[in-house]
Amino acid sequence: MVDGIEMTETQKKTRRRRSIAIAIVLAALVVVFYVSTIVKFGPAILDRPF
Amino acid sequence: MAITGEIEGMKGSEIGLSEADPADFFALMKPRVMSLVVFTAFVGMMIAPGTVHPFLGVVSILCIAIGGGASGALNMWYEADIDAKMSRTAKRPIPAGRVTRDEALTFALVLAALSVLTLGTLVNWLSAALLAFTIFFYAVVYTIWLKRSTPQNIVIGGAAGALPPMIGWSCVTGSVSLESIVLFLIIFLWTPPHFWALALFKLKDYGVAEVPMMPNVAGVKSTKRQIVAYAVATAIVGVLPYLMGYASPAYGVIATALGLGFVWNAIKVYRMAEDDTVMKPAKSLFKFSLLYLFAVFATLLVDGTIARFGA
Known part of the structure; x- marks a missing residue:
């Protein structure tokens, strides 16, 4: 929060909602890239040296 | 972080923090x-x-x-x-x-x-x-x-x-192929009659906003003529997926019927009286154009799904 600035209730509420929305979108992006990587590797994902 | 200077101690509403x-x-x-x-x-x-x-x-x-x-x-x-x-x-x-x-x-x-x-x-x-x-x-x-x-x-x-x-x-x-270009053309040719129908009954709005839409530049009569021309072109291109062999005869029949409906609605707009302020035919064409595009693509979807999984 920015010190010295008093936010109105509406501003606090909408900022919280925007933060939640951004968090959801970022989490979704992580899932999308994770699953897509596995899908694009295909069965080859298991081909690795031990 | 503290903000120093003039805005320190101000209320959020005073410095216009977002309320979106x-x-x-x-x-x-x-x-x-x-x-x-x-x-x-x-x-x-x-x-x-x-x-x-x-x-x-x-x-x-x-x-x-x-x-x-x-x-x-x-x-x-x-x-x-x-x-x-x-x-x-x-x-x-x-x-x-x-x-x-x-x-x-x-x-x-x-x-x-x-x-x-x-x-x-x-x-x-x-x-x-x-x-x-x-x-x-x-x-x-x-x-x-x-x-x-x-x-x-x-x-x-x-x-x-x-x-x-x-x-x-x-x-x-x-890749891009002729078949996909036909899909592009269906929407491309459909767009002018769809928006000009809207522009006809929202003529004043576009006039106030000074957007040069066809009716307030070339006139209502010319717009109506062009609506019919584009509707005919859309109807013909709409049947091409069947004629080119990547949609079934059933699609051909449905697309032809929808195309005729589109052209018929366009002709009704063409015949609309000059002093008609309610513009019911233009509103009907606008609605029908939405139905036309949805129905053509929905039929293509059903047709393609049957061809892929049904056989």
Whole structure:
């Protein structure tokens, strides 16, 4: 929060909602890239040296 | 972080901190237009020869939808002044004061970059290039350049709205082909009669906003003539998927019937009296045009699904 600035209730509420929305979108992006990587590797994902 | 100087100790309302809700940002993406983009892109993917992993298919549609949303947000960023003047658009987030123009521009550019780069990285770069071109065409060529300078604005600008099925097709095939160009042409030719029907009964709005739509530049009579011409062209191109052999005779029959309905509605607009202020035929054509496009693509989808899985 920015010190010295008093936010109105509406501003606090909408900022919280925007933060939640951004968090959801970022989490979704992580899932999308994770699953897509596995899908694009295909069965080859298991081909690795031990 | 403390803010020093004049604004220290001020209330949030005094320095104009954002009160935008996530729903306002979603509205910037023009969800109704986005739904049409998603639907036509999905049909393009489903009737394209070949397959794509279902998850990557969903990612493709998501990227196309978000790219479409970015175009919508860029359009609202640039057109906030016009939107404030027209009854249809005055309640949009920017003219209503809920989102600032800077916020909208940042939001749009982030979405545009994210959708294009994700599509390129995870699906293929031809589709990403087509999506980038669509966003550029809609935001720069149509919104910034053509819309305020020529009555041919939506004829040329319609290309942006017509690209999604081609992008959907290229997500599967990695190429552009004649079949996908026909899908493009159906929407491209459909756009002018659809928007000119709207422009006829919203003539005053566009006049107030000083947007050179065909009716208030070339006149109502010329617009009506052109509506019929484009409706006929749309009806003919609408049957091409059957004539070119990638849709069934059943599609051919349905597309022909829908095309005749489209042309018939256009003729009713042509016959509309000069002093008709209610403009019922124009409103009917506008509604029918939406039904036409939805029905043609829905039939293609059912047809393609039966051909793929039913046999």
